[in-house]
Amino acid sequence: MKPLIIIEKKSDIAFLTLNRPEKLNALNYATNDLLLELLDEIENDTSIRAIILTGAGESAFSAGGDIHEFTQSIKQGGDVAVREFVRRGQKMTSRIESFPKPIIVAVNGIAFGGGCEITEAAHLAVASEKAIFAKPEINIGIPPTFGGTQRLPRLAGRKRALELLLTGDRFSPERAYEMGLVNQVVPHEDLIPTAIQLANRILQHSPLATARIISAVTRGLNTTIGEGLEIEKEQFARMLHTDDIITGLDAWIERRKPVYSGR
Template identity: 75%
Template sequence: MQNSVLIEIKNRVALLTLNRPEKLNALNYLTNDRLLELLDQIENNDDIGAVILTGAGDRAFSAGGDIHEFTASIKEGVDVAVREFCKRGQTMTARLESYPKPILAAVNGIAFGGGCEITEAVHLAVASDQAEFAKPEINIGIPPTFGGTQRLPRLAGRKRALELLLTGDRFSAQRAYELGLVNKVVPHDKLLPAAFELAERILRHSPLAASRIISAVTRGINTTIEEGLLIEREQFARMAATQDVLEGLDAWIARRAPIYQGA
């Protein structure tokens, strides 16, 4: 389990690598659980301000759920399959989506099924020009199970999402960019440097403010505008009581760079 997701810390950024290259970094239950375990550890580490998630090897970010493993769960019955496979995957992507520190995907290869759903869930994503995406679950007779029927339509629009969900067709990194699934596409050998550069641009700012922004967007996007504005006001009120606000204002007035706690 320890080796299913690798961790390396560099300049306040935790690089998490899905590490099953021989299986195209398929998300078996141990990998899923290990990823959640590491996210818990990182959340409580004030020396880490952001996370980059990528895949081992040159072929895949993640090919999705481990089909052999969840086939066995399905054969044990619906209750087992829902608990062991579906709920586990949804818990993981929900954790990524609502994580209080910025999470960036560096999509280095194929991102099918659950790999695509991770990309949908994280806050930001950079894709290699060699990356390829797909929603192939329909090919094995199931709908997406890690949130893909919900997040992709919110990102790409209902009709464009349904075309991908109902055909299972592959699509390019450039198409993923056009659909709003990734923030940028870069040459393959520039992928991690581009992801770290984006993370560093975020880490210049207050980590508390970043967390409040993530919370407001994640919670507000699925509500009415009125409810979303209440959430925004709540997050501002939480932020206004912190030392980071005073430091940011004082630094702006003094025309100096702010020094934030934990930054």
């Protein structure tokens, strides 16, 4: 049986590829659970410092939740649907959002529903010119369930997000870029090389400082500015007793490139 997610390691980057191209890489429960398991493994693997997440095939990053599967949960009642579908999806996107190593999504095609919500949750995203986005849940009579009603307004603003959420209209990678959903739009053949280049620009810095920045930004977005500044102070304080902070400061003073230990 083919793997639901292909994992490859190249240097210090893990490449995760959603691998249901015949289903447009729809996120069935098993794929969702496997992604969470892989993230746990990668967090504990000190040789991996970043993740690039993409989809198999030429058509889709992910078309979202597996409608046939979650329909059966919905027919079993609200408690089952919330437990099996909603909580599972929200746990997955929250894990991506708060993951301590940078996650870059390479959107190679369709990113609908849950696929769009993964893109919203990821730290960074690069889109192919062939990518296409949508929040189509309203077309089947439900609101988004993997965090789309919360993250998209934070990225795009309330009115632009509501237009997409309430119409289900598709939108281009260029519009996704304008709204802050992706960092770059590139020719299709440049998608993975651009994602790798972006990862390498990050990986030249301290992995500990990277994790502290991700934590401060993720937690601070949901607080007041005052609370956010306290979080920022806390994350700075956590760096004070590390080798990396001394390495970075000494290298700057001596005008040389630092080599971080991650300790």
